[in-house]
Amino acid sequence: MIAKRADFLPLAVAMIGDEEKEEVLKCLDSGWVTTGKRAHTFEQRIAEYVGAKHAVALASCTHALHLSLAALGVGPGDEVITTPFTFAATANTVVHTGARPVLVDIEEESYTIDPGKIEEKITPKTRAIVPVHYAGHPARMDEILEIARRRNLFVIEDAAHALGSSYRGRKIGVLSHATCFSFYPTKNMTTVEGGAVSTDDADLAGRIRVLSLHGIDKDAWKRYSAEGSWRYDVSAAGFKCNMTDVEASIGMHQILKLDRFLEIRRTLALLYDGRFQSLEGVRVPPVSPMVRQTDYARHIYPLWIDFRKFGIDRSAFIDQLKEMNIGASVHFIPLHLHSYYQKTFGLRRGDFPICEKVYDGIVSLPLFPAMTAADANYVADVALEILKS
Numbered sequence: 001m002i003a004k005r006a007d008f009l010p011l012a013v014a015m016i017g018d019e020e021k022e023e024v025l026k027c028l029d030s031g032w033v034t035t036g037k038r039a040h041t042f043e044q045r046i047a048e049y050v051g052a053k054h055a056v057a058l059a060s061c062t063h064a065l066h067l068s069l070a071a072l073g074v075g076p077g078d079e080v081i082t083t084p085f086t087f088a089a090t091a092n093t094v095v096h097t098g099a100r101p102v103l104v105d106i107e108e109e110s111y112t113i114d115p116g117k118i119e120e121k122i123t124p125k126t127r128a129i130v131p132v133h134y135a136g137h138p139a140r141m142d143e144i145l146e147i148a149r150r151r152n153l154f155v156i157e158d159a160a161h162a163l164g165s166s167y168r169g170r171k172i173g174v175l176s177h178a179t180c181f182s183f184y185p186t187k188n189m190t191t192v193e194g195g196a197v198s199t200d201d202a203d204l205a206g207r208i209r210v211l212s213l214h215g216i217d218k219d220a221w222k223r224y225s226a227e228g229s230w231r232y233d234v235s236a237a238g239f240k241c242n243m244t245d246v247e248a249s250i251g252m253h254q255i256l257k258l259d260r261f262l263e264i265r266r267t268l269a270l271l272y273d274g275r276f277q278s279l280e281g282v283r284v285p286p287v288s289p290m291v292r293q294t295d296y297a298r299h300i301y302p303l304w305i306d307f308r309k310f311g312i313d314r315s316a317f318i319d320q321l322k323e324m325n326i327g328a329s330v331h332f333i334p335l336h337l338h339s340y341y342q343k344t345f346g347l348r349r350g351d352f353p354i355c356e357k358v359y360d361g362i363v364s365l366p367l368f369p370a371m372t373a374a375d376a377n378y379v380a381d382v383a384l385e386i387l388k389s
Contacts, residue, residue, distance in 0.1 A: 002381050004324050009375055011327040012186035012300075012368040015261065016250065023249035035213070035242040042248040043196070045255050046181070050163075050173025052198035054205035057248060058212055061160045061182035061195035063241035065130070066093040068156045068178040068197055071207035074099050074127050081121055082130040082158070083113040084334040084347075085355045090132060090158050091335050099127070100345070103336060105352040110288045111135065111302070114354070115143035119151075128154040133162035133172060135285060135331070136188070136297035141167050141175050148176075156180065160195075163188045164262045164297035168290065173198040178208075183247075186368075188261060188297055189254040191247040212241040261369040265298040268367055268376045272301055275380035279387070281309040283361075300331050303383075304361040310387045314363060317386060324382045329364045 027038060039057050047055040058064050074080060076098030082090055084103040091101040102121050107114040111134045118129065129148055131139035139157075148155045157172065159165070160182035165172045173179045178201075183194035199205050210217060215238030243251075270293070273284045283304040287296060307314055318328045334355050336347035349356060365379055 002324070002378075002385055005378060006325075008325045009327060009366050009371075009379065010368075011329050011364060011366050013370060014185040014190040014192075015257075015369045016190070017253070017257070019253040020250045023253060024246055027245050027249045030245075033246050034244050036245045038245040038252060039243050039248040042191075042243070042251045042255070045252060046173075046196050047198060049255055049258070050171045050179070050198050052174050052179075053200045054202060055196050055198045056205055056208045056212065057191075057243035057251070058195045058197065058208075059241045059243055060193055061158075061180050061184070062089040062093060063212070063239070064178075064180035064182075064195040064197045065089065065156065065158060066096055067208045067211050067239065067241060068180060068204075069093060069097045069099070069128065071204055071211055072128065072154050072156070072177065074154070077125060078127040079123060079125040080128045080130055081118055081126060083132050083134075083355070084336045084352050085111060085134060085332060085358065086132040086158065086335065087160070087332050088335065088338065089160075090130060091341070094130070095344075100125075101335075102126070103347070103352065105354050106134075106358065107140075108354055108358065109286055110137050110139065110291075111286065111358055112137060112139035113144070115140050115147065118144070118147055122147075122151055122153075126151070126153060128156055130156050130158055132158040132160075133165060135302055136161045136165050136299040137285070137287070138162065138165050138167040138172060138291060138295070140288075140290065145176065154178075160184075160187065161299035162297055164258055166295040174200065177201065178204060183251060183254075188265070188299055189251070189258045191243065191251040191254065194243050194247045194251065196243075207236075210236055211238040214238045214240060262297050264369040264371075265367060266293060266296070268371055268373070269298040269301055271373060271376045272303070272365065272367075272380060275377070275384070276303060279384070281306040282387070298367060301365045301367040302331055302362040303365055304358065305363060305387070306361060312386070314361075317383075318363060320386050321379075321382060326379055326382060327366055330359075330362060331364045332359075334359050
């Protein structure tokens with residue numbers, strides 16, 4: 001019988017150090033806390049990290065997706081192809097532009113969109129493809145980009161999980177028209193809330209920047225500086241999606257620590273792999289042949305379990321983990337199983353069988369840089385005891 005640990009081990013928690021705290025205090029003391037020089041410094045560091053020419057820091061990855069679509073002219077009457085195996089924001093942002101999300105099933109080898117099923121969903125209304133790099137595992141971008149090139153489509157990557165991942169030797173962030181990242185507290189690094197778009201297209205970056213702050217043609221900090229002017233022009237019906245300097249103060253230092261965070265995540269994920277991979281009826285997260293372990297930013301650890309084989313349902317399994325002070329979750333409930341997408345687009349269970357097979361068995365186990373090997377072994381010990389009993 002395993003002894004219950006004294007403290008609760010969450011699914012994920014941000015790892016924020018003294019450098020971030022000191023930078024936030026400097027920002028607060030400076031008198032300028034909204035979008036300014038720190039946000040621009042953070043943008044430069046993102047662009048440099050992924051190898052892109054431009055990056056725009058925003059209030060969330062949701063805003064990054066929305067503004068990328070809007071800046072590329074996606075709107076009413078258009079269709080955008082994506083996967084059902086993602087968080088709602090991926091498709092919600094398509095809806096917010098007035099376009100229609102069109103879903104394509106995933107492949108079991110990576111839990112990402114199946115390029116072989118994309119072309120059958122393309123119509124004259126299709127404007128873009130939004131692949132999702134699930135759990136940090138890159139989608140098959142060569143095939144996706146080739147389809148987009150032949151069919152004259154935009155590609156916007158949902159890389160909320162994938163900052164630090166690479167595809168065939170190139171960082172996620174430089175492959176397509178736009179790549180969208182998340183800095184939510186559970187992500188690979190954090191700004192508390194926040195997101196960013198990276199791109200090599202200067203015009204696209206400029207349009208996103210203008211749309212992010214009401215459509216105004218000048219940065220606020222420049223307008224209110226000693227060299228600034230009260231005059232400005234609203235060139236588009238923009239939004240309010242800018243990242244503050246307070247958030248960027250954290251991100252400026254988090255991105256310098258990112259590679260170390262990712263190495264810890266990979267080490268813990270491989271530890272989990274070793275503990276679970278020999279148990280029949282359990283599948284560790286897949287790593288397709290095109291991806292090396294060092295190219296895979298392990299954002300979450302979705303263990304797949306044949307619950308019928310073990311005579312327990314998923315909710316009971318998660319409850320028993322929580323009774324032993326272990327946090328767990330499910331990433332994600334597929335879009336077509338949510339009431340909005342069923343009522344609005346006529347979707348239902350049975351539409352995407354691979355996605356449903358994966359969803360029905362996955363449980364996300366704790367994985368974050370502040371964890372220790374002892375923490376991961378405790379999780380594995382408890383999970384295996386529950387299943388074997």
